Amino acid sequence: MGALLKFGALLLAAVAACVAWEDGDVWDYDGHKLKDSDFLALWPLPQKVQSSAVSFQLSASRFQFTHAEGSSAGSDCSILQNAFRRYFDYIFGFTKKDRDQRRRNAAGSEVLELQVAITSPDAECDGFPSLTSDESYELSVDQPSAVLKAPKVWGALRGLETFSQLVYEDAYDVIAMTNVLNFSVFPDFPRFAHRGVLLDSSRHYLPLKVILANLEAMAMNKYNVFHWHISDDQSFPYVSRMFPDLSQKGSYHPYTHVYTPADVKMVIEFARMRGIRVIAEFDTPGHTQSWGFGQKDLLTPCYTGSSPSGTYGPVNPILNTTYDFMAGFFKEISTVFPDAYVHLGGDEVDFSCWKSNPDIQKFMDQQGFGKDYSKLESFYIQRLLDIVSSTDKGYMVWQEVFDNGVKLNQKTVVEVWKSSELEEELYNVTGAGYTTILSAPWYLDYISYGQDWQNYYKVEPLTFKGTDAQKKLVIGGEACLWGEYVDASNLTPRLWPRASAVAERLWSDQGVRDISDAYVRLVQHRCRMVERGIPAEPLFTGYCRHEYSGV
Numbered sequence: 001m002g003a004l005l006k007f008g009a010l011l012l013a014a015v016a017a018c019v020a021w022e023d024g025d026v027w028d029y030d031g032h033k034l035k036d037s038d039f040l041a042l043w044p045l046p047q048k049v050q051s052s053a054v055s056f057q058l059s060a061s062r063f064q065f066t067h068a069e070g071s072s073a074g075s076d077c078s079i080l081q082n083a084f085r086r087y088f089d090y091i092f093g094f095t096k097k098d099r100d101q102r103r104r105n106a107a108g109s110e111v112l113e114l115q116v117a118i119t120s121p122d123a124e125c126d127g128f129p130s131l132t133s134d135e136s137y138e139l140s141v142d143q144p145s146a147v148l149k150a151p152k153v154w155g156a157l158r159g160l161e162t163f164s165q166l167v168y169e170d171a172y173d174v175i176a177m178t179n180v181l182n183f184s185v186f187p188d189f190p191r192f193a194h195r196g197v198l199l200d201s202s203r204h205y206l207p208l209k210v211i212l213a214n215l216e217a218m219a220m221n222k223y224n225v226f227h228w229h230i231s232d233d234q235s236f237p238y239v240s241r242m243f244p245d246l247s248q249k250g251s252y253h254p255y256t257h258v259y260t261p262a263d264v265k266m267v268i269e270f271a272r273m274r275g276i277r278v279i280a281e282f283d284t285p286g287h288t289q290s291w292g293f294g295q296k297d298l299l300t301p302c303y304t305g306s307s308p309s310g311t312y313g314p315v316n317p318i319l320n321t322t323y324d325f326m327a328g329f330f331k332e333i334s335t336v337f338p339d340a341y342v343h344l345g346g347d348e349v350d351f352s353c354w355k356s357n358p359d360i361q362k363f364m365d366q367q368g369f370g371k372d373y374s375k376l377e378s379f380y381i382q383r384l385l386d387i388v389s390s391t392d393k394g395y396m397v398w399q400e401v402f403d404n405g406v407k408l409n410q411k412t413v414v415e416v417w418k419s420s421e422l423e424e425e426l427y428n429v430t431g432a433g434y435t436t437i438l439s440a441p442w443y444l445d446y447i448s449y450g451q452d453w454q455n456y457y458k459v460e461p462l463t464f465k466g467t468d469a470q471k472k473l474v475i476g477g478e479a480c481l482w483g484e485y486v487d488a489s490n491l492t493p494r495l496w497p498r499a500s501a502v503a504e505r506l507w508s509d510q511g512v513r514d515i516s517d518a519y520v521r522l523v524q525h526r527c528r529m530v531e532r533g534i535p536a537e538p539l540f541t542g543y544c545r546h547e548y549s550g551v
């Protein structure tokens with residue numbers, strides 16, 4: 001017992017250790033019953049695990065989370081206190097009444113506490129997670145005390161999730177008891193630092209509750225970035241203190257379909273509690289129709305022949321007032337969103353309106369841009385980047401900004417989203433020395449019949465040609481759920497567990513690729529999300545012990 005095992009050997013260990021187990025059975029694609037095991041409920045799979053066949057009990061009336069002696073975080077650490085409460089509920093959600101007395105095993109087989117030790121002097125309890133946050137942790141489960149050690153609270157949060165995933169209800173008594181296997185996870189840590197989910201609150205307004213529920217689900221999958229694509233052509237729901245007309249006139253409804261400063265604060269704090277960064281995206285110069293209603297002269301007037309057609313195109317890049325506005329707006333954004341990065345968009349700029357406008361043509365001539373409108377786009381982006389840099393923020397941009405040759409500072413993160421020539425793009429972006437994240441293979445708004453999670457799962461971000469130094473510049477990826485066909489009614493089941501596949505790809509070791517092993521674990525992980533109130537859709541036929549009933 002207790003030999004160091006890697007993920008591959010995990011299945012064997014699990015089979016050897018498995019007791020008679022009747023509930024939560026899973027079935028393979030041909031209807032064969034798969035061997036179930038508690039070992040296999042982990043998602044995303046930790047880097048390395050050590051296991052033994054011994055199982056322990058937990059009891060709602062006796063178990064507690066504690067701060068280990070010498071930990072740099074105590075009961076004044078709200079991140080941990082909050083997480084203790086959350087995970088206690090998850091672990092004992094179905095056994096709160098504690099009817100496990102009569103089924104207690106022999107003395108000494110019960111885990112009475114999980115001691116949490118933050119091992120570095122600054123636990124970062126009052127901080128915000130960042131790109132460089134340490135999310136590592138180690139966990140060893142034994143009786144009477146299990147121990148979770150992490151240099152920072154961020155790792156402790158990941159470790160608490162892992163601990164909670166080791167808990168199951170055993171086969172004898174449906175509600176009586178939760179057990180945990182003696183299962184030590186040696187330093188676990190993410191493979192990639194940036195593991196994001198993009199939600200789009202412009203194509204459809206997403207009520208706060210839905211955003212918070214999905215932050216909760218993100219934490220269950222060890223995601224650490226919420227990429228908030230907050231505005232687009234269709235609506236501008238962000239309530240700006242400095243420019244209130246933007247949402248007053250540009251949202252679907254100025255009171256019911258907006259995010260007030262208090263709402264935004266709540267999202268950021270809720271995310272912080274779960275070790276999740278909130279990166280806001282204010283996409284310009286394209287995707288900005290909604291901005292035009294509340295900010296006069298911001299958008300370019302389009303022309304038919306020699307007269308204005310009454311329609312508008314991208315942000316008008318030739319007016320000084322545009323840059324005055326952007327300077328004020330992004331100054332506000334830099335204080336509202338604490339993350340070191342803001343996403344500036346820069347994708348899919350339609351040049352036809354610019355081409356139609358005689359003033360723009362004149363400006364193009366003056367600047368010597370000829371007929372190359374991507375130069376005009378670059379001109380705009382360049383000035384925007386200077387504005388944002390002066391607020392001390394780093395920025396993220398969609399790949400077009402790089403493709404068009406805009407001069408970027410070295411801190412820029414380029415988000416690669418086009419599937420065609422993906423590997424070449426990664427090669428080029430990293431070859432130029434920029435950090436990059438990958439979202440091209442993970443556009444979850446595209447749906448299809450069957451188990452498309454497998455396609456997301458099979459992606460390997462580092463197959464492109466390039467030096468090790470180039471590959472180090474790939475700092476992660478994002479699952480993107482664009483909102484054209486998504487609102488609160490279908491967002492969560494469409495996102496989960498499909499985004500879970502991406503989560504494991506971004507957290508676990510590169511060698512974790514076995515689809516059938518993943519299937520067994522993901523089925524259980526999905527049921528666990530369901531039990532925690534997340535309406536994650538099924539992977540295939542089968543059932544959960546506690547079905548979703550939150551209608």
Ligand SMILES: *[C@@H]1O[C@H](CO)[C@@H](O)[C@H](O)[C@H]1NC(C)=O
Nearest residue numbers: 002050052054141142182184
């Ligand atoms: C649990 O695992 C730890 C670490 O491998 C080991 O030292 C301990 O003896 C195990 N406990 C039991 C009851 O097997």
Ligand SMILES: *[C@@H]1O[C@H](CO)[C@@H](O)[C@H](O)[C@H]1NC(C)=O
Nearest residue numbers: 317318319320321322323324
């Ligand atoms: C715009 O600003 C530039 C530089 O600050 C200045 O030279 C130019 O005259 C301004 N244009 C207008 C129309 O005010």
Ligand SMILES: *[C@@H]1O[C@H](CO)[C@@H](O)[C@H](O)[C@H]1NC(C)=O
Nearest residue numbers: 403420421422424425427428
């Ligand atoms: C990558 O860079 C090369 C050389 O500049 C260029 O020819 C090619 O089109 C670029 N590839 C992509 C996908 O942009």
